[in-house]
Amino acid sequence: MPAVDSHAHAFDLQRQGWGSDRGFDIQPNEMGTADQFLHMLACHGFTHGVLINPLGGYGADNTYMLEAIAASAGRLKGVALLPDGTAEAELRRMKEGGIVGIRFNLDFPTSPPLLGEAGQRALARAREMGWVIQVHYHHGDSLVAALPVLRAAGLPVIIDHSGRPDLEQGLEQPGFRALLELGRSTDATIKLSGLFRMTRSGSPYADTDPFVAALIEAFTLDRCIWGSDWPFLRARERTDFAPLLAALARTVPEAADRERVLWTNPARLFGFTA
Structure with missing residues (x-):
């Protein structure tokens, strides 16, 4: 079956140098090119992937991502950062080049903002392009503050990384409860x-597992997707693709349900075809 890894990053210093506006540095052990990512996907039976601009490394420059998508024969698409004031011609180039959404990092000061006038301009341009908006945050309070804007955006909203709950605070922590709602x-x-x-x-x-189960119950399997987060930037310990995929099989044990998470849903959101 076709399958999509809906969250990965790619870097190639021979193609593009680091950006001066980067949110954090990429360490040597965190490097991975788009070709290496595609090979890794094939090794695990995946057919497609979504590259995400993480703000680290290249900053808000989406150049290498666009090059990688163009060379992928339809196997890759991208979610970009959109600086305020991006020219209309660049927006068109991004859309034609396989960009399907823009990302907001709520807890990074150097990220293009979701809130305020600049955020409203970005959302208007996303609506114009027919893009999704993807939201990443480290603290649940950041989501709570952003909820009015997200609810009013009139765009498909994707929340990254299971909402990053603090497991020690349990299922009733306010930010996670707001995410479930x-x-x-x-x-x-x-x-x-x-x-x-x-x-x-x-x-x-x-x-x-209890947090993933609560998310599946709240969002339903028709609004769940999966991503590896390869090549595992800023991981606290060694991380590999297969154990993360095995965790999905544990929490979504039926093959037909995993097909929805790994293909049906991301193909609809990002415009993939088998």
């Missing part, structure tokens, strides 16, 4: 990714 009351999508960022016990990430 977003899932129940809107058509937002949750990305079942980032388990290695949440876990306290490490692989096989069993301590994240």
Whole structure:
């Protein structure tokens, strides 16, 4: 079956140097090119992937991502950062080049903002382009503050990395409860990714299972997608693709349900065809 890894990053210093506006540095062990990513996907039976501009490394410059998508024969698409004031011609180039959405990092000061007038301009341009908006944050309070804007955006909303709950605070922590309510009351999508960022016990990430189960219940399997987060930037410990995929099989045990998460849903959101 076709399958999409809906969250990965790619870097190639021979193609593009680091950006002066980068949010953080990429370490040598975190490097991975688009060709290496495609090979890794093929090794695990995946057919497609979504590259995400993480703000680290290249900053808001999406050049290498666009090059990688163009060379992928339809196997890759991208979610970019959109600086305020981006020219209309560049927007068209991004859309034609396989960019399907823009990302907001709520807790990075150097990220293009979601809130305020600049955020409203970015959302208007996303509507014009027919893009999704993807939201990443480290603290649940950041989501709570952004909820009015997300609910009013009139765009498909994707929440990254399972909402990054603090497992020690349990299922009732306010930010996670707000995320679950977003899932129940809107058509937002949750990305079942980032388990290695949440876990306290490490692989096989069993301590994240109750949180993933709550997300699946709130968003339903029709609004869940999965991503590896390869090549695992800023991971606290060694992380690999297969254990993360095994954790998905544990929490979504039926093959037909995993097909929805790995193909049907991301193909609809990002415009992939088999």
